[in-house]
Amino acid sequence: MGESVYRKPVAVFVACLFAALCALVLHAAPAPSGAPKLRIASLPATAPTLSAEQVVYGALDASFVPGNSPYTPNAADTRRWYRLATDRDWNAASPPVLSFTGATYIRITVYAPPGYQPEGLWFAQTEGIHRFSRHHLAVQLPQDLRAGQPIYVEIASDSFTRQIKPTLTDMAHYQAEDLAHVRLTTLFASVQFTMILAAMCLWLVLRDRVLSYFIGYATFQLVYQMLMSGEIYELPGGSLLVPLGTRAPWLFATLSAPLSMSFILEFCDLREITPKAAKIMGWMRWPFLPAALLIWMPFAVRTNTLVNSFNLWFMVTSIWSLGAVILAALRHGRQARFFLIAWMPQVMLTLLRVLQILLKLDLPPWLEYGYPFTMAFSCVVVTIGLADLSLRARRERDMAHHLADHDALTGVLNRRALVRRLHAAIADARLHNEPLALLFLDMDHFKSVNDRYGHQVGDACLRAVAEAIADELRPTDWLGRYGGEEFVACLPGASHDNAMHIGERIRHRIETLQVHSRGTTLQTTISMGVAILGDQTDTADELIARADAALYRAKLDGRNRIVAHSPFAATGH
Known part of the structure; x- marks a missing residue:
């Protein structure tokens, strides 16, 4: 089930992206312009000493060999000359554009009528103002281009032979295609x-x-x-x-x-x-x-x-x-x-x-x-x-942070974390001039539970008691396991009366709690000591010590009760 839930959105995501690609490519595809076809003739690969004047002014026209290929490939180590001509006069509304594809990093020089002045095309050219993108190497031809009127093209040498294809397109269609390409x-x-x-x-x-x-x-x-x-x-x-x-x-x-x-x-x-x-x-x-x-x-x-x-x-x-x-x-x-x-x-x-x-x-x-x-x-x-x-x-x-700060058995704060948070709570209480109370809780006769029913039942009892204590605390309070069956609850903003009321509520909840584990149902009670934060010299260790002393008094007085540290009077049940 999980795998199918995972695969379905991924498949939809991939399908949508490829649908978007198809739409973009169709939008970028050039519309047919009905331009005249190019006739291509070539000179055999010549030595670099051949001058451009000899070619451009027609001295070698008889040496050009017509070809059936639509490509003007370059040659390795030597430049090549081509003569291009259209099969009919140019009669489109916008001027013709001659472009070359596949000529990446190969220099091309075009000699076009009427003046046959050289116009260099190069993929990595950075000088001057560029009318077109680098999608193709392109040059604008005269509007009155006639059928058979020669266009001479010199293609520089390169290490590899590439299939360079010249194409004739009207300016409007070429610019539309060029713009879509740039986008x-x-x-x-x-x-x-x-x-x-x-x-x-x-x-x-x-x-x-x-x-x-x-x-x-x-x-x-x-x-x-x-x-x-x-x-x-x-x-x-x-x-x-x-x-x-x-x-x-x-x-x-x-x-x-x-x-x-x-x-x-x-x-x-x-x-x-x-x-x-x-x-x-x-x-x-x-x-x-x-x-x-x-x-x-x-x-x-x-x-x-x-x-x-x-x-x-x-x-x-x-x-x-x-x-x-x-x-x-x-x-x-x-x-x-x-x-x-x-x-x-x-x-x-x-x-x-x-x-x-x-x-x-x-x-x-x-x-x-x-x-x-x-x-x-x-x-x-x-x-x-x-x-x-x-x-x-x-x-x-x-x-990892949670496990480092929480007790693995009960899920409440461990001793190291509760002491650290108590220091912070004391500093915050003094900063805002608010009271702070501490409950020190200890389960009664817990050793007998382990001895009689086993440690697994004892662990279940600890978890149930920790959960019950946490349920009775306020949202701003927090609970930690001090060690064994001992817990510490910090009550920020709680006065002596508030702490006694919360403690009594916890005591009653534990007294009526039934723990079911491994076919056994048992009940337990809890004893508590209460201490209130004193003057500016009071420390976390002293606060815990006073709450622990009050807990000891609760144990001596018969357990299942809450006792406040002196000078406050003890309340028993």
């Missing part, structure tokens, strides 16, 4: 930042190591995501990351991995639940540190082996971590279940993204926005898990 990326980044900020506030109070790991890996993942979207270069200080180029996202991805694994180990309590898998997982974090150092080497960005090795190790560690978390969840690890809910969507979207890259397919909007969505979703769910973990830790702490 989505801002939304996902804002959610992640808010969750990180909430975790930082918790860390300032709790100083918990698991919160440190979460803040670290979530921050690095957020920076990585903003580097891949380019939005980080719009922020103050973003220009400092420009010299790193492609090293920047690799660096933050490498640093986030070991912190993520450390967080999983702590958050899911894997060292306790799955110790062997956790030990291996702990060792698997260390190769990321030399990888982070290698990224700074000049050869790093041009070494496919290093990149492929990092990707392979990242996949291995992810699969191992996922297996360890699943095993912990199967062993009833509550936090592991939280993390599975948070992490599984991100793992699935990551695998789909890798397949899309390997198969060289176009990036659909649901996958493009799905990955940052799952990162934001993961932060939300993990933050909920952290709150749940903090709540359980607080409950355990409160329980």
Whole structure:
């Protein structure tokens, strides 16, 4: 029953979030504009000494080879030239926009009519005023673009060949799509930042190591995501990351991995639940540190082996971590279940993204926005898990404090706690110039109960008597077990007459109390001594001693009675 109650709201929560993703992606998907199609021709990969004037002014037009592919891929180690042209004249109401997808950190130069002046496009560009976001590298073309009119494009070299796709869109549709993109990326980044900020506030109070790991890996993942979207270069200080180029996202991805694994180990309590898998997982974090150092080497960005090795190790560690978390969840690890809910969507979207890259397919909007969505979703769910973990830790702490201050048998204050509270009550009474009374209570003939019926019946009798005494006290009074069958009740604000009245009420309640335990019904009585706080020199120890002396007098006078300490007269029954 408990499991079904737990799973149902979680399933509804996940379903609602993914429904929201679908709605946002559909809203972000561009509407068809009916734009003319681009015809793409390319020059073979040429040496860098080829001048732009030779290409732009038509000297090499005969060397361009038409292609059927919609892509303009870059080349490794050399730049490439493309000539683009439309199949019909541009006749839309708004001017055309030429955009390139898949050109992250690759410089593109566009030579467009009528002047064919170079216009540089770069993902990490920070100078000047940007008309569009960094979703695509885009440039506006003339409104009177004619069919067959050439547009020359120079794509810089890179270590890896990428499928760069040019697209022609009218300005109105492109700006609508661009605005929707900015809204989505801002939304996902804002959610992640808010969750990180909430975790930082918790860390300032709790100083918990698991919160440190979460803040670290979530921050690095957020920076990585903003580097891949380019939005980080719009922020103050973003220009400092420009010299790193492609090293920047690799660096933050490498640093986030070991912190993520450390967080999983702590958050899911894997060292306790799955110790062997956790030990291996702990060792698997260390190769990321030399990888982070290698990224700074000049050869790093041009070494496919290093990149492929990092990707392979990242996949291995992810699969191992996922297996360890699943095993912990199967062993009833509550936090592991939280993390599975948070992490599984991100793992699935990551695998789909890798397949899309390997198969060289176009990036659909649901996958493009799905990955940052799952990162934001993961932060939300993990933050909920952290709150749940903090709540359980607080409950355990409160329980520990309660057990430290309360008697395990009767549930009332223990001797150490009652003495501490008595000191505070005396100081408060003197501060407000109010009276304070103390009752010292002792069960009559309790040893004979233990001897005759056994300690279990005696314990039941102690619990029943403690509960009966507490029921007769006022809300401001409190009760503690001084030792054995002795109890102390503190009565703040009570005068001598008030204390005697409360004591008599307790005595009568105990006298008529019937205790049922292990097939036995028994009755007991109680004797009490009363002491009243004296002058400014009176101490807690002296107050207890006077109440104890009055109790001793009650015992001598025949038990089952209440006696006030001299100079007050004793009252007996």
